[in-house]
Amino acid sequence: MKTYNLEHWQQQATDLAIEGRAFINGEYLNANKQKTFECISPIDGRHLANIAMCQQEDADKAVIAAREVFESGTWSKAAPAKRKKVLLRLADLIEQHGEELALLETLDMGKPISDSLNVDIAGTLRSIRWSAEAIDKIYDEVAPTPEGQLGLITREAVGVVAAIVPWNFPLVMASWKLGPALASGNSVILKPSEKSPLTAIKLAALAKEAGLPNGVLNVLPGFGHEVGKALALHNDVDTIVFTGSTAIAKQLLVYAGQSNMKRVWMEAGGKSPNIVFADAPNLDEAAQAAAGAICFNQGEVCTAGSRLLVEASIKDEFIKKVTEAMKSWQPGNPLDPNTNVGAIVDQTQFERVLGYINKGQDEGANVCVGGDKATPVANGLYIQPTMFSEVKNSMAIAADEIFGPVLSVITFNSTEEAIAIANDTPYGLAAGIWTTDLSKAHKMAKAVKAGSVWVNQWDGGDMTAPFGGFKQSGNGRDKSLHAFDKYTELKATWIKL
Numbered sequence: 001m002k003t004y005n006l007e008h009w010q011q012q013a014t015d016l017a018i019e020g021r022a023f024i025n026g027e028y029l030n031a032n033k034q035k036t037f038e039c040i041s042p043i044d045g046r047h048l049a050n051i052a053m054c055q056q057e058d059a060d061k062a063v064i065a066a067r068e069v070f071e072s073g074t075w076s077k078a079a080p081a082k083r084k085k086v087l088l089r090l091a092d093l094i095e096q097h098g099e100e101l102a103l104l105e106t107l108d109m110g111k112p113i114s115d116s117l118n119v120d121i122a123g124t125l126r127s128i129r130w131s132a133e134a135i136d137k138i139y140d141e142v143a144p145t146p147e148g149q150l151g152l153i154t155r156e157a158v159g160v161v162a163a164i165v166p167w168n169f170p171l172v173m174a175s176w177k178l179g180p181a182l183a184s185g186n187s188v189i190l191k192p193s194e195k196s197p198l199t200a201i202k203l204a205a206l207a208k209e210a211g212l213p214n215g216v217l218n219v220l221p222g223f224g225h226e227v228g229k230a231l232a233l234h235n236d237v238d239t240i241v242f243t244g245s246t247a248i249a250k251q252l253l254v255y256a257g258q259s260n261m262k263r264v265w266m267e268a269g270g271k272s273p274n275i276v277f278a279d280a281p282n283l284d285e286a287a288q289a290a291a292g293a294i295c296f297n298q299g300e301v302c303t304a305g306s307r308l309l310v311e312a313s314i315k316d317e318f319i320k321k322v323t324e325a326m327k328s329w330q331p332g333n334p335l336d337p338n339t340n341v342g343a344i345v346d347q348t349q350f351e352r353v354l355g356y357i358n359k360g361q362d363e364g365a366n367v368c369v370g371g372d373k374a375t376p377v378a379n380g381l382y383i384q385p386t387m388f389s390e391v392k393n394s395m396a397i398a399a400d401e402i403f404g405p406v407l408s409v410i411t412f413n414s415t416e417e418a419i420a421i422a423n424d425t426p427y428g429l430a431a432g433i434w435t436t437d438l439s440k441a442h443k444m445a446k447a448v449k450a451g452s453v454w455v456n457q458w459d460g461g462d463m464t465a466p467f468g469g470f471k472q473s474g475n476g477r478d479k480s481l482h483a484f485d486k487y488t489e490l491k492a493t494w495i496k497l
């Protein structure tokens with residue numbers, strides 16, 4: 001997509017009309033209690049909109065609408081080819097409104113406009129289109145039964161799906177759920193993060209324009225402990241699909257147990273090891289990737305390469321290279337297309353990240369890059385990408401998911417030690433391995449407990465491959481045909497012949 005210049009985006013931002021209401025059963029509505037909360041841009045503290053603060057009654061209303069249309073069959077039983085057509089139209093509309101959506105994303109959560117365009121909007125389009133294209137190509141099964149029996153194995157939409165998503169890639173995370181959920185025929189209630197509700201709200205109108213029947217997609221902005229909890233405890237929600245923190249993921253399991261045992265699928269946190277051996281094919285390239293792995297999206301990435309495990313023999317040389325590489329990642333105005341590090345999403349997160357930077361120093365780690373806030377734009381929330389050396393895996397900066405641009409360098413002396421450190425975490429989302437030794441690469445790839453493993457690169461991924469975590473990084477997978485498992489129930493039908 002075209003990236004324009006800073007003045008263009010500043011003008012567009014001034015001219016923007018922002019919708020802040022909820023979307024229930026095909027129309028924009030205020031929250032039942034008329035409550036709102038403020039949406040403030042981390043770029044410069046500007047007030048963007050007042051957002052509907054949905055609560056229990058709004059959740060109830062949306063669930064009724066979602067259930068009714070699901071049972072009516074207008075979407076759930078529509079021909080797959082028809083659902084495909086509507087979803088492809090939705091993707092076309094997202095593309096047509098791509099610049100507006102990208103701007104909303106950048107204003108709301110502070111990420112660079114170039115990333116909003118080239119990563120977020122592009123990724124959303126790919127996700128919706130891929131799921132739409134899949135739906136009339138997935139076949140059911142016939143079981144290999146004895147003569148006299150016909151065993152049909154079919155998939156049915158689960159019903160009402162509540163999708164609760166985070167703020168770091170608001171539209172992309174939503175689209176990973178919405179694509180397969182809607183393609184399979186479910187009704188969806190999307191609960192965006194209170195920190196980044198704008199694009200989800202806009203998306204609702206586009207879905208209606210694309211021809212999605214009323215009630216099939218509802219959007220409920222509001223707080224997690226209010227409307228999120230109401231959905232998670234609701235007895236008529238069949239499935240929760242979640243992306244967010246491990247702490248909230250665990251809470252959702254409790255809510256499911258306290259209510260109707262709804263299915264809970266989650267993509268949660270990470271503290272991913274990026275493991276560089278002395279025999280890496282190209283240490284400069286590995287250093288560039290290590291910097292990008294913690295600086296991209298301000299480090300607010302579930303798969304951030306936040307633990308850099310470096311073989312002791314190349315430690316000094318490699319830290320020097322990463323230090324150099326991090327110089328090209330500097331906070332700037334997110335509306336400037338040349339900016340590659342934007343603002344931190346909000347005050348709370350900003351203070352949390354700075355708190356960890358202080359803690360790392362208190363724990364005895366050494367700041368070798370960054371270590372402070374930055375002010376490329378007055379009244380904005382910016383932090384210098386920061387690298388700590390002399391980190392022990394037991395320190396808080398190495399153990400906790402910081403979700404900011406803070407890198408911990410840990411050294412190791414053997415393959416076995418690298419594996420032990422890599423797996424010494426409750427998380428298991430991703431891992432990187434840099435080596436020219438083929439057998440070591442395979443051995444490591446098998447040994448690390450992670451849903452995605454990247455060899456001699458960081459952050460490989462595509463709609464064609466599943467994404468998700470081991471251990472406390474979650475269960476189930478987004479993307480690929482495996483994602484459809486979450487949105488369908490398997491039915492075995494036995495016919496006596």
Ligand code: NAD
Nearest residue numbers: 165166167192193224225228229244245248267268269302
């Ligand atoms: P979060 O867990 O605080 O919030 C996620 C969502 O849950 C938000 O919409 C929030 O409103 C809602 N929520 C909060 N409390 C709730 C409750 N009691 N009941 C129901 N819903 C509730 O996470 P976040 O800060 O928005 O996002 C950052 C986290 O997301 C990080 O841990 C990150 O690793 C994770 N994440 C994971 C992936 C992945 O695919 N594995 C991708 C992106 C982000």
Ligand code: MN
Nearest residue numbers: 108109195196
């Ligand atoms: Mn925001």
